[in-house]
Amino acid sequence: MGEAAVAEKSGSINPASRAVGLNGVTIAFTVANGTYNAVEQASLSVADGEFVSIVGPTGCGKSTLLNAAAGLIAPAAGSVDVFGRTLTGLNHDAGYLFQSDALFPWKTAIDNVAIGLEIAGVDTAEAKRRAQEWLTRVGLGNFANRYPHMLSGGQRKRVGLAQVLIRDPKILLMDEPFGPLDAQTRQIMGNLLLDLWSADKKAVLFVTHDLEEAIALSDRVVIMSAGPASHIIGDWKVPIARPRDISEVKLEKGFHELHREIWNMLKAEVLKGYAQSGA
Template identity: 45%
Template sequence: MTGPAKTLRSDTEEPTVVDTTAATATGSGVVLDGVQVVYPTSDGSIEAVRHASGTVSDGRFVSLIGPSGCGKSTLLDVVGGLLATAKGSVSINGETVRGPRRDTAMVFQEDSTLHWRTVLSNVAFGLEIAGVSKKEREARARDVINLVGLAGFEDRHPRELSGGMKQRVAIARALLLDPRILLMDEPFGALDQQTRMFIGRELLRVWDETRKSVLFVTHDIQEAVYLSDEVWVMSARPSTIKSVITVDLDRPRVAGTMADPRFHELTTEVWELLRVESEKALQYRGELP
């Protein structure tokens, strides 16, 4: 289904166009199976993730939330093929992840725009690395730029953009790769509250049009509930996925969604689960008695 299984990083063929409508019957979506991640340090090693299991079914929007330092981003890097597991595995549509893949694309929290390039050339960057001709990649980039609401900014440089616009560039760059799964690591973490609410809504609009699977790391409970189909709550380190909360709010989510009593119930439920873990994490770091 997903084209060649090669996951070598120097492999630079044309990206496979992924057919998102047809999912294979077995092992469809992203499957985390008992993932353990261990970091080597100067004095021994740190177990960042102890045991994480879960499935992101095709087209689902899943948020990963947990106390700070619990390994949410680490887990995302594992799914993105940037980190290896010590035990367990991640598979995407039945294929074990052994490195960065064509059918995943990442958006990072920090600014990852190339400051010497224009918006257009930044958005087209992924396809440029994949060896797509300039004419084709720029034509395709223009469509995605329109989709994320950056039309008119094609020739601007990142320094002329706000933080929110830079993240749109990063999202557009990821979308242009036409991945099956979008991996987002606190993409709005550096933005102010108002901006992140608006850009969150924009993200849902784009997601509605493209229907990628999304794995979205955040530390913001309301953001997680507002955006997702499922919220995975992680425990403090050494972490596990402690609970999965299914968000049964209607779609499309609108401004009024946040006023829905059910929204309040869900955020409270997530907070209750998270509170215990956050306390543990803070105690561990010595920030709470």
């Protein structure tokens, strides 16, 4: 597998069952001396119900690509399609879990979760009831009336997950959501995510810099090249059976082999990234 697989993969998914498609997406930023292409000609398909991770060196534009899928950034060239329709404006089929804190600090945990329903017109009592259910589901049933600053980093991520999932989006976009957490909490959150995901198999696009996490969670792992003008250079299927337990998946046959194979490619990009940023 490798570069050849990219082209083959993008074409192989039937457009109708394709949740998100990035077609030759280029994203440019205006900088002091002209424009800078963060992402150039990136193509990727995520099938409905498929869990895909994007891994790449820091600063390669993974988050930028995710923002394009969310409709938060419009591509300079290429297009994004969602369930067969070309995306213009925000992607309303998607829920987005951000890397940094995105909860409303002036709302309690339950209000943070309920807000997605309230703005959609669900009445307050019903929204709160369902929010309480979701808080229980993510293990925070007794923390409904806490404000975000009274919760730990991991608990805030749980609230964030509930906030996004209560709207039942068909697509879940995640930008290094567990990045700021410690190793144990990450594993626990990973297992929680897989539990919730397996219940109704949404399409997931998960950005991370942690290859082990990517393999443990995903159906497919794609690798981005170092920026600028980064694009997708590798695409691997993860042949590990589900359900998985994050803390044990590393012992599975095939995990190490796959990890070594992907890491060989990723390492070169990581080094390239360091060389360019002068670090």
